[in-house]
Amino acid sequence: MTYLFQFLKEKKTMLFLIILATVIQSFSMLAVPYFAAKIIDDGILKKDLMAIVILGLQMLAAVGLSGLISLWASYLSADLAALSGKYLRDRIFDKTQVLSIRDFNRFSTASMITRATSDITVIQQTVIMFAQMILPAPIIAITAIIMTIAVSPTLVWIPIIAMVVFMLAIYLIFIKASPISKTIQKRLDVINRIMGEAITGVRVIRAFDNSEFERKRTNQAFLNYADNVIRLNKTFAVFSPLIWSIVGISMVAVLWFGSFLVLNGEIQVGGIIAVSEYTILLLIALIMSSMVMVMLPKMKACLDRTQEVLDTIPEIADETQLPALQNPDNPAKIVFDQVSFSYRGAEESVLEGISFSCEQGKTTAIIGGTGSGKSTIASLMLRLYDVASGMITLEGTDIRQMTQHQLREAISYVPQKAILFSGTIADNLRMGNSQATSAELEQAAQIAQAHDFITELAEGYQSPVAQGGTNFSGGQKQRLCIARALVKKAPVYIFDDSFSALDFKTDGALRKALKREMADAAMVIVAQRVSTIMDADQIIVLDAGRMAGIGRHEELIKSCSVYQEIVASQLSETEADSL
Numbered sequence: 001m002t003y004l005f006q007f008l009k010e011k012k013t014m015l016f017l018i019i020l021a022t023v024i025q026s027f028s029m030l031a032v033p034y035f036a037a038k039i040i041d042d043g044i045l046k047k048d049l050m051a052i053v054i055l056g057l058q059m060l061a062a063v064g065l066s067g068l069i070s071l072w073a074s075y076l077s078a079d080l081a082a083l084s085g086k087y088l089r090d091r092i093f094d095k096t097q098v099l100s101i102r103d104f105n106r107f108s109t110a111s112m113i114t115r116a117t118s119d120i121t122v123i124q125q126t127v128i129m130f131a132q133m134i135l136p137a138p139i140i141a142i143t144a145i146i147m148t149i150a151v152s153p154t155l156v157w158i159p160i161i162a163m164v165v166f167m168l169a170i171y172l173i174f175i176k177a178s179p180i181s182k183t184i185q186k187r188l189d190v191i192n193r194i195m196g197e198a199i200t201g202v203r204v205i206r207a208f209d210n211s212e213f214e215r216k217r218t219n220q221a222f223l224n225y226a227d228n229v230i231r232l233n234k235t236f237a238v239f240s241p242l243i244w245s246i247v248g249i250s251m252v253a254v255l256w257f258g259s260f261l262v263l264n265g266e267i268q269v270g271g272i273i274a275v276s277e278y279t280i281l282l283l284i285a286l287i288m289s290s291m292v293m294v295m296l297p298k299m300k301a302c303l304d305r306t307q308e309v310l311d312t313i314p315e316i317a318d319e320t321q322l323p324a325l326q327n328p329d330n331p332a333k334i335v336f337d338q339v340s341f342s343y344r345g346a347e348e349s350v351l352e353g354i355s356f357s358c359e360q361g362k363t364t365a366i367i368g369g370t371g372s373g374k375s376t377i378a379s380l381m382l383r384l385y386d387v388a389s390g391m392i393t394l395e396g397t398d399i400r401q402m403t404q405h406q407l408r409e410a411i412s413y414v415p416q417k418a419i420l421f422s423g424t425i426a427d428n429l430r431m432g433n434s435q436a437t438s439a440e441l442e443q444a445a446q447i448a449q450a451h452d453f454i455t456e457l458a459e460g461y462q463s464p465v466a467q468g469g470t471n472f473s474g475g476q477k478q479r480l481c482i483a484r485a486l487v488k489k490a491p492v493y494i495f496d497d498s499f500s501a502l503d504f505k506t507d508g509a510l511r512k513a514l515k516r517e518m519a520d521a522a523m524v525i526v527a528q529r530v531s532t533i534m535d536a537d538q539i540i541v542l543d544a545g546r547m548a549g550i551g552r553h554e555e556l557i558k559s560c561s562v563y564q565e566i567v568a569s570q571l572s573e574t575e576a577d578s579l
């Protein structure tokens with residue numbers, strides 16, 4: 001609730017206007033029974049036509065005012081609801097940008113998407129309903145009771161008892177529905193995850209003819225969701241008969257006890273009409289508000305889930321007191337000093353005692369078997385995780401002693417999985433440097449060996465990129481990601497297995513161009529293929545998270561058995577012998 005209250009605090013003027021409009025609307029609505037009673041008592045019973053006309057006009061004015069004010073209140077509450085959704089989505093988005101990968105994994109992608117979309121839509125809808133239907137209820141209830149007292153204090157117990165019984169019933173339903181609503185939102189997460197996988201993985205599912213298995217899996221998820229929705233609806237099924245019983249019994253009570261009072265001369269006939277109308281208006285206000293109450297358990301579940309994300313304290317946060325940066329001209333750009341690291345929950349270290357230095361103008365390659373920890377080294381350089389022991393420095397400064405912004409400004413990164421965003425090619429290339437000129441885009445694309453295929457497209461650099469870059473081949477996507485990293489000019493470049501989808505010729509041409517054009521940068525190339533890293537200035541050989549060797553290709557081929565094995569497994573005997 002905290003964040004919603006913060007939002008309402010920020011929008012207090014709007015909230016005040018809505019409350020004001022609601023008060024005026026409630027009063028004008030409750031004036032109608034007052035005039036109705038007067039018309040009966042002072043007009044009809046006294047046969048005074050003039051009084052009937054005047055009171056009728058006053059009644060019409062009250063109805064008109066109530067309608068107009070209600071329209072204004074609706075506009076205001078629609079605005080408030082839409083803005084509340086925007087406010088919460090902005091906060092969630094900002095949070096996703098500071099959460100560490102580990103924090104992020106705690107929630108799962110599907111759940112994060114549900115929280116930012118449908119959960120907030122539920123909150124948004126409830127805010128509008130709250131403003132339009134719940135807010136007027138107490139005002140109408142209190143005024144109706146005061147007006148009833150004014151007409152007949154003896155009959156006031158009827159609307160009061162009706163109201164208490166009604167609220168007690170709603171409270172009990174709320175208590176029962178709350179946990180079910182929470183479960184429903186969790187089931188929705190599962191549906192989103194499974195449907196997401198079924199849709200994005202449709203090619204694989206068809207290729208493995210696995211539709212039947214997927215159908216069973218989705219069916220189970222849909223059933224679990226439906227079961228809970230049915231339980232919730234059953235809980236609310238008692239609601240309608242209960243309400244109408246309370247309304248009916250209240251009416252009987254008003255007419256019955258009211259008739260006695262009329263016969264005793266304590267009130268006039270119009271009084272019975274007024275009291276019964278006040279009771280009905282009070283109950284209608286409560287019915288309307290309770291319809292929204294039905295949504296409250298769900299809204300609470302959604303708010304709790306939103307709050308859970310927003311309350312998460314990022315595992316990796318910038319220090320508040322940062323020392324001045326060391327030496328930006330330090331030729332040793334990135335240094336790993338006895339770095340060890342393990343993923344949360346894993347018993348063994350993924351990296352152990354890693355020490356090396358990436359120098360300006362030099363290429364450092366990291367090679368090793370799958371799962372040996374190559375990508376983890378890249379993630380640590382970007383401080384997506386913090387080291388367990390040891391230290392990583394950028395230009396002489398411990399990367400924990402600088403802001404994440406400073407660190408990531410200095411590094412340009414090409415991820416292992418080529419990720420593109422919907423928009424144009426130019427939009428994607430400008431991601432790390434929005435001011436880049438067309439000439440700079442072209443130059444980067446040329447180095448990345450992407451220029452030729454881009455210019456062959458009808459719209460060139462303005463060609464559309466589909467969500468996830470699905471309209472490009474694996475190799476084209478990789479080259480666009482490399483070009484994107486080159487457009488962002490940085491002292492350090494990390495290529496995490498970014499040449500794997502390229503043919504040997506393109507791979508060779510790209511590396512040659514990189515060496516020529518990026519002569520001043522420190523380059524880190526993570527690779528599986530020996531041919532990609534053979535001419536690097538230093539090669540780090542990883543074996544199960546430990547450094548099995550470091551040096552140039554010619555040295556390692558003689559001294560490092562792990563490297564020899566990798567080379568032997570990839571190059572033909574003649575090729576290996578000739579090296």
Ligand SMILES: Nc1ncnc2c1ncn2[C@@H]1O[C@H](COP(=O)(O)OP(=O)(O)OP(=O)(O)O)[C@@H](O)[C@H]1O
Nearest residue numbers: 343344346350368369370371372373374375376377
């Ligand atoms: N987010 C994670 N949580 C837990 N374990 C992880 C995570 N990411 C990687 N690992 C584990 O850490 C080890 C090293 O993974 P890493 O991705 O660094 O290897 P790699 O050498 O880059 O492999 P590949 O060449 O296959 O990409 C693996 O055993 C992997 O299972």
